[in-house]
């Protein structure tokens with residue numbers, strides 16, 4: 001870190017908690033199907049749904065760096081960032097223009113997994129999502145296949161996610177993981193730090209997230 005660099009706060013606690021709880025719950029959801037514990041699976045999935053509902057809200061009303069408008073940039077910004085990737089571009093005070101779209105892809109895949117899971121039914125009709133009774137058995141099976149297919153896509157994207165983080169650590173010497181843990185990143189003093197969200201936005205987001213999770217857990221089991 002040189003003299004004009006300081007560790008600036010860029011990620012608020014809700015965004016960091018969202019990320020690490022999400023990692024644990026996706027892992028648990030994966031493990032629970034592998035041991036055929038579908039009750040636990042639906043609970044984890046419903047909690048993931050609650051987290052995603054919270055994150056969508058937080059993308060609109062959360063801290064400045066968590067907002068979609070802050071990190072979903074147009075093709076011009078993405079291309080010019082990509083061209084300078086191996087150069088000495090300043091580290092981003094949030095998601096960079098390329099990373100921003102990979103975050104959008106990760107969130108979209110997770111939403112698709114949860115959405116299809118709600119309608120999924122297994123081959124003998126014994127295990128099902130809470131909304132599977134609203135559709136035919138065939139549609140439920142298609143939902144189940146898509147649920148599985150989207151999860152394959154997520155696994156692939158998480159590998160890319162981890163490779164990108166490794167690239168930043170090794171090639172660009174940027175500790176993204178530490179920043180996702182303590183919220184702070186070494187940045188030029190002139191960089192824009194996080195502007196925290198209003199407390200009402202956090203309370204409403206928590207109510208929405210908890211409400212979605214609670215309703216789905218209740219309907220699922």
Ligand code: HEM
Pocket residue numbers: 025026029030033038041042044045046048049110113114115117118119120121122123127128129130144145147148151216220
């Ligand atoms: C991040 C969240 C989730 C992940 C990673 C996930 C992953 C998976 C995987 C890998 C399977 C096995 C698919 C197969 O091999 O057939 C599965 C099956 C299943 N999931 Fe999920 N799931 C998630 C959320 C949900 C949710 C929210 C529900 C419904 C509340 C759900 C309901 C089911 C059901 C009913 C099956 C059995 C379908 C079958 O065996 O064909 N899942 N899930």
Ligand code: HEM
Pocket residue numbers: 015018019022023026027055066094095096099103106107158161162165176177178179180
């Ligand atoms: C199930 C596996 C994972 C999923 C689904 C996932 C998903 C995500 C998502 C959605 C974000 C955006 C955060 C936000 O703005 O809300 C993100 C960012 C991030 N994730 Fe993960 N993640 C996974 C595993 C990991 C692991 C294992 C690590 C650490 C080794 C990690 C490190 C990070 C870091 C450092 C960022 C911030 C990147 C940046 O600075 O732009 N992730 N991840």
